[in-house]
Amino acid sequence: YSNKNGLEIAVIGMAARFPGAKNITEFWENLKSGKESVYRFSEKELLENNIPIDVIRNPNYVNAKGFLEDIEYFDNEFFDYTPSEAMIMDPQLRIFQECTWQALEDAGYTTHLDKYLVGVYAGATMNFEWLRRLDRYKAKLNPFQVLSLNFRDYLTTQLSYKLNLTGPSVSISTACSTSLVAINRACKDLLTGDCNMAIAGGVSISFPHKSGYLYQEGMINSPDGHCRAFDYKSKGTVAGDGIGVVILKRYDDAVKDGDNIHAIIKGSGVNNDGSDKIGFTAPSYNGQAAVIKDAIYMSEIDVSKISYIEAHGTGTSLGDPIEIKALKQAFHTDKKGYCAIGSVKTNIG
Secondary structure, eight states, X not given: OOSOOSOOEEEEEEEEXXXXXXXXXXXHHHHHTTOOOOEEOOHHHHHHTTOOHHHHTSTTEEOXXXXXXXXXXXXXXXXXOOHHHHHHSOHHHHHHHHHHHHHHHHHTOSSOGGGSXXXXXXXXXXXXXXXXXXXXGGGGSOHHHHHHTTOGXXXXXXXXXXXXXXXXXXXXXXXXXXXXXXXXXXXXHHHHTSOSEEEEEEEEOOSSSSOOEEOOTTSSBOSSSOOOTTSTTOOOBOOBOEEEEXXXXXXXXXXXXXXXXXXXXXXOOOOOOTTOSSSTTSOOHHHHHHHHHHHHHHHTOOGGGOOEEEOOOOOSTTHHHHHHHHXXXXXXXXXXXXXXXXXXXXXXX
16 A cells, blocks of 8 residues: 555454445445435334324324334344343343444454453434333343443443453533544554554434334424435435444554555544534534645545545535535645535435
8 A cells, every 4th residue: 555644544344234234345245236225114103102193194204214124133142142131231231242343353363362451432213212121121220230321321331341451531512423432542642652443433323213203394303204415406314224334444554464454544533613604503614624634644645536525415405515615625636527526315214
């Protein structure tokens, strides 16, 4: 690999579960075939998930969501949990541990992890509905056990404990950007020597598991359950569950150790656009342009040689043009038609 600047991070392992895909291979096949994996629920399925009939039959109710299958299954013995612990454990924590193990298998590091200083950086969704369901059993449950097996603060430290990982174990919570901020933090700690291998990612599984939403004009949700990022017909997005985990190492270490390298992270950046926008939930093209420039500067890449951008892809008439404007400002080139743009949000929510 040429054009190194010493800041490269290697991706040596990957695992994921997304709507319609139980692993990376199935996910890639779905993307190649243009499959939309957002599911449409029947009235029976919605009723079984405790969605009130008057809500279901509301003309503005959209019965669409990207959801994960088989979230009720978990090999508690493999991770040394009792059946009762597994029963009350947030499915996000369960699946995060399973997916991390798969990513470690992909990287070839399921044994002798104690030889490495392994950091964990990840985040999860606040699962209020799952906690509400547990409330009916609170008289029989240990409050501290419920806390440690359900609060997202313990997503990473539970994993570090179970796998005897002794690097930093940091729970990240920055809403939509959580997974990428986790990767950024992991890269920085690898470069500063706080760890020499890192697990980074995020998980989101919302409840009710099979549910839709009430469409409101002007809000972020799509009126018809389809997300059309960067399309003139884009009118909103759709909720989607999923999990992704990567195993990272400094590039030179990965080469020295003979690791299989899937990809190389050349640069990353994190910022906030402050109050430079029309409202708290609105995007700012100046903020987006600035953070893209940071990543480009760190990578020392000629932007005219970048051929594809996997974008946020808001899927709204407000957010999409702002993202394009920010990219144009950050790339600062007169070239046209050389760089493709897309967002997997259109496939999975």
